[in-house]
Amino acid sequence: MKLVIGVTGGIGSGKSALTRYLETQGITVVDADVVARQVVEPGTPALAAIAGRFGGDILQADGGLDRAALRKIVFANPDERRWLEQLTHPLIGEEIQRQLAASISPYTVLSSPLLLEGSQSLLVDRVVVVDVPVEVQVERTMARDSNDEAQVRRIIAAQMDREARLAKADFVVDNSGTLAALEQRAAQLHTELLALAAA
Ligand SMILES: CC(C)(COP(=O)(O)OP(=O)(O)OC[C@H]1O[C@@H](n2cnc3c(N)ncnc32)[C@H](O)[C@@H]1O)[C@@H](O)C(=O)NCCC(=O)NCCS
């Protein structure tokens, strides 16, 4: 049977940095954030529903979703966030399952910031948590995106807290050091996961 490894961690923890390395080793990575974009591409019923709720201003000139505008709304308003999640999460779940089923690598990774919050956890055999202190999450996310500090902290507040996430981990990847240290740890993890897949 196909081994599916969940990779999770809060915003800016380093999931993509870890999974990029695993991809270089030939592992198929299904990324929930990428899938979340696919289900609201122009022409989809989900994008039409979003425009119906928030008005045409939520669309950019090219018809695509203005993600920064929607981000501001949903992380300032939990009811709107839940509305968006109820619309998109079932679609995201279906597309994730389709992509997992198509994978032929020795094991397959599902990378998701919300792996442990809902039903996505049912799709994985083991859980890898990429862990950094909250202050590092804030610092790295601000350096990467055009989010101010308060916005990043609101997003973190909408996610599972660090201790609860760590309590559900089968493997922990500490990413508080350098990218070189992360790569070393990633190589070790990959060896362990290949052994698990072969067992
Ligand atoms: C609000 C949206 C439009 C903002 O888009 P934007 O391009 O700015 O961010 P992106 O999608 O790349 O997400 C960045 C990070 O924000 C965090 N995040 C996104 N959605 C959520 C959420 N519903 N709850 C908590 N954190 C979230 C994650 O850490 C994610 O990695 C977008 O995040 C979205 O559609 N969210 C709802 C779908 C969802 O829950 N996606 C998460 C993966 S299933």
Ligand SMILES: Nc1ncnc2c1ncn2[C@@H]1O[C@H](COP(=O)(O)OP(=O)(O)OP(=O)(O)O)[C@@H](O)[C@H]1O
């Ligand atoms: N060990 C590290 N040292 C320095 N910078 C790092 C390290 N790991 C990751 N980063 C940087 O921190 C930022 C966040 O990392 P990454 O995008 O991998 O996180 P993520 O968990 O995928 O985030 P998100 O949930 O927002 O998608 C990126 O700009 C990345 O290059």
